[in-house]
Amino acid sequence: MASLLRGRGITKSFGGLLALDRVDLEVGAGEVVGLIGQNGAGKTTLINAITGVHRPDAGSITFDGQELTRLAPDRIARLGIARTFQIPQPFPTLTILENAMVALVFGPRASGLAEAEARARTILESVGLGGKADLPPDHLNIVELRKLELARALASGARLLLLDEINAGLTAAEIQEAIALIEGLRRQGLAILMVEHVMRVILRVCERIIVLHFGRKIAEGTPREIAGDPAVITAYLGARRAAGGGDRAGR
Ligand SMILES: Nc1ncnc2c1ncn2[C@@H]1O[C@H](COP(=O)(O)OP(=O)(O)OP(=O)(O)O)[C@@H](O)[C@H]1O
Ligand SMILES: [Mg+2]
Incomplete structure (x- = not known):
């Protein structure tokens, strides 16, 4: 690939x-790659x-052949890379809908307001926040705030999503939904690099x-x-099991 x-x-x-x-990594177009490791890894x-x-102090990172390491974050975003934050960072004074619209209105593929609203509602629906679109983000619990992070990343129209623990703290039923959601994104052709402690999802x-x-x-x-892999079990999976770390223990 x-x-x-x-x-x-x-x-x-x-x-x-x-x-x-000296980390090497590749993510192919449309590929879903997991990134795991202990806290602080x-x-x-x-x-x-x-x-x-x-x-980075050293090394090279290219996206579609273009070197990223000397570019500012907004330039990198405009190339088609979106990320979520491990600690959600919504705009507190905007509604959930408006939060999702920001990237549509001001992002790389800017659209008009009516079009942006329709698209934002569709995206919110797809992540399970359709019913809360008109509320401010302080009505959301932490699991929902992570969904809003994902909605905002999707709204940017990126080709590569970098997801930082969007599934931490999910119930078993929510994990099934999360799996279906990621599989849906993959079917849309998005490439994803996902940091995740919930091994069932990964x-x-x-x-x-x-x-x-x-x-x-x-x-x-x-x-x-x-x-x-014995090295992985020793360094990560085994340590989690020994600590009683099931899916719910993922931070
Ligand atoms: N801005 C920073 N300044 C100083 N140290 C940092 C900074 N960011 C990360 N670190 C340190 O770098 C190491 C890697 O941190 P990082 O946040 O990348 O870990 P992580 O794998 O994401 O962990 P977690 O699973 O807890 O989110 C840790 O020791 C952390 O304390
Ligand atoms: Mg982290």
């Missing part, structure tokens, strides 16, 4: 802490490096999984390969 996103040797330190250590830092929030929807451990990529493979 032709790679849409390609990272080579991505390295990022914070003071003496090596948060990313560097997952969000990798998303921040791709989106221009943190400029193992079901991802074609490939990348495992980070203290900033280093320690494994990469299909869900089956990763679930049976």
